[in-house]
Amino acid sequence: MQHPDFLHETATLTAQQPLTSGYVLLTLHAPRIAKQARPGQFIHARIPGLESCALRRPFSIHDTEGETLSIIYKRVGRGTEQLATLAPNTKLDLIGPLGNGFPLPRDGATPVLVVGGYGVAPLHFFARRLATTGHLFIGGRTSSDILCVDVFQKLGWTVHITTEDASLGTRGRVTDALLPWLAQHNAPVEIFACGPDGMLRALSQLDVPTWISLDKHMVCGVGACLACIQKIKQPDGSVAQLRVCHDGPIFEARSVVW
Numbered sequence: 001m002q003h004p005d006f007l008h009e010t011a012t013l014t015a016q017q018p019l020t021s022g023y024v025l026l027t028l029h030a031p032r033i034a035k036q037a038r039p040g041q042f043i044h045a046r047i048p049g050l051e052s053c054a055l056r057r058p059f060s061i062h063d064t065e066g067e068t069l070s071i072i073y074k075r076v077g078r079g080t081e082q083l084a085t086l087a088p089n090t091k092l093d094l095i096g097p098l099g100n101g102f103p104l105p106r107d108g109a110t111p112v113l114v115v116g117g118y119g120v121a122p123l124h125f126f127a128r129r130l131a132t133t134g135h136l137f138i139g140g141r142t143s144s145d146i147l148c149v150d151v152f153q154k155l156g157w158t159v160h161i162t163t164e165d166a167s168l169g170t171r172g173r174v175t176d177a178l179l180p181w182l183a184q185h186n187a188p189v190e191i192f193a194c195g196p197d198g199m200l201r202a203l204s205q206l207d208v209p210t211w212i213s214l215d216k217h218m219v220c221g222v223g224a225c226l227a228c229i230q231k232i233k234q235p236d237g238s239v240a241q242l243r244v245c246h247d248g249p250i251f252e253a254r255s256v257v258w
């Protein structure tokens, strides 16, 4: 998990494709960042139309293809609502690719991806780049929170879907499907996860090697301002104050002090 230097690039918006309600797939022409990006990394975007002092917004990289990169965003507030109004050819000021990215699965371990909501974005990129396949556990409140399943299936992943209202897959939370499966699966597994804090916390209780992507409010995105500090247990038992933007966003789940 090395940190290549990040880039500052003016990207051009090429398309905005609404997915299910509230989620949008946004594609950008950003040749330099697209070339360097690795799964689990993110971009920090200045959103045109917000006042000039407004903070950048971080988004995981969902995919890269040649000179383009894509993100999936959920409309939750001022910045993402403004992002949704932008038309093709709008210029966006980006820094990236930022963060450490996911490590490769250990030899012999079946990769298990655990996803909630827009957490699918970095794990879609991860699955597209991995030479192996495994199991995807994807959950949401309702069917419109379940994204990109067809891509994972085409890649050969076994997909397990849960929704809290039973509108797709089995009723319950993603851990309701994962835990029984883990109990019956005797071979080694390694979990890679991105989603809401509650889900990540539950995963950090498991006795399974697990990597989680933390979604923490951040300001500078490059490790300078200390706005996104997270306490992380060190191998010697001490607790370090690490920066999610620079030292993460991916951490070994059991090391996180919640």
Ligand SMILES: Cc1cc2nc3c(=O)[nH]c(=O)nc-3n(C[C@H](O)[C@H](O)[C@H](O)COP(=O)(O)OP(=O)(O)OC[C@H]3O[C@@H](n4cnc5c(N)ncnc54)[C@H](O)[C@@H]3O)c2cc1C
Binding pocket: 042, 057, 058, 059, 060, 061, 071, 072, 073, 074, 075, 076, 077, 078, 079, 080, 081, 118, 119, 121, 122, 214, 215, 216, 217, 218, 249
């Ligand atoms: C490393 C990283 C990767 C991310 N990847 C994605 C992604 O792929 N797709 C996506 O849709 N979003 C992603 N996010 C979250 C995204 O940055 C926020 O949703 C966005 O900044 C909200 O901006 P806003 O102005 O629309 O909302 P605001 O008006 O700022 O806030 C609206 C609501 O969202 C909450 N919120 C804002 N920022 C965050 C945050 N970072 N984490 C949790 N809650 C937040 C606020 O508390 C508030 O309740 C990521 C965040 C991080 C740190």
